[in-house]
Amino acid sequence: MWVAGNVANLTQRVIGAAGEGVRAAAAINTDLIGEETRRAVAGRRLPFSARMEREASERVLGDRRHGL
Numbered sequence: 001m002w003v004a005g006n007v008a009n010l011t012q013r014v015i016g017a018a019g020e021g022v023r024a025a026a027a028i029n030t031d032l033i034g035e036e037t038r039r040a041v042a043g044r045r046l047p048f049s050a051r052m053e054r055e056a057s058e059r060v061l062g063d064r065r066h067g068l
């Protein structure tokens with residue numbers, strides 16, 4: 001959770017609260033980019049997972065498959 005302004009500091013003034021708001025927004029944006037990147041990388045790796053290899057092997061080789 002990210003907070004800014006009086007909810008984080010009761011003695012905050014307007015200019016300080018606004019500055020913290022900008023920093024909180026940048027931190028939230030960084031978190032979202034990180035999460036999107038992690039999901040994209042996981043999605044890119046998916047075709048090479050053990051499960052996908054097993055399914056492809058069964059589809060292509062059927063009863064003639066070995067291992068997996």
Ligand SMILES: Cc1cc2nc3c(=O)[nH]c(=O)nc-3n(C[C@H](O)[C@H](O)[C@H](O)COP(=O)(O)OP(=O)(O)OC[C@H]3O[C@@H](n4cnc5c(N)ncnc54)[C@H](O)[C@@H]3O)c2cc1C
Nearest residue numbers: 004005006007008009010011012013014015016017018021
């Ligand atoms: C009497 C007084 C005089 C001041 N004079 C000055 C001054 O001259 N110069 C100066 O720089 N600073 C002054 N300040 C400080 C300044 O008001 C604060 O630093 C500034 O407003 C903090 O901004 P904020 O966004 O953190 O909070 P806020 O401005 O209080 O904004 C919070 C908002 O959230 C809303 N909210 C609360 N709960 C919920 C909820 N559950 N759901 C949805 N919305 C909700 C509130 O209604 C409010 O609109 C003064 C403060 C007071 C009390």
